[in-house]
Amino acid sequence: MIIGAVLCYNVSIMAESVAGSAMKFVAIDLVADFVFFPVWWYTAGLVRTLRAAGRWLNYGRQIMAVGLWVKNIFTPMFAQYDLGGRVISFFVRVAMILARSVGLAIIAALAVLFILAWLAFPIFLAWLVFGQLVGLFAGN
16 A cells, blocks of 8 residues: 555655656746747848749749840841841840839849848837837827
8 A cells, every 4th residue: 555655655646746847847948938039030031032932033034034044135036037026036035124124123132121121020029019008008
């Protein structure tokens, strides 16, 4: 009978110890994540964001192919080697170079806006939380 009581006593202490350890671990991990989040956001997270923006720009450069259009600006389109075909091809290619350059500029602007939004988001979030806390403690 005493052995059973001791065994139950040890199991209950061990269960509390495991539960307490788990709660401490979760609390410490939660606090550490909360503190480390801004560090990650502005270091490793920013690097990932910059790489993603670079991939967007590279993909846009490949899709728009402005360099290819510039390279072939004097090549007649549809094998029209007469003067009319060359003139029309030149102006069509100039228009396409301008339109594709605008498209590439839009992609670049979106990539820059994405980076700026990445940088501003935690500050904006902290401002919203601070505003709510001020309102909560002000009694409004």
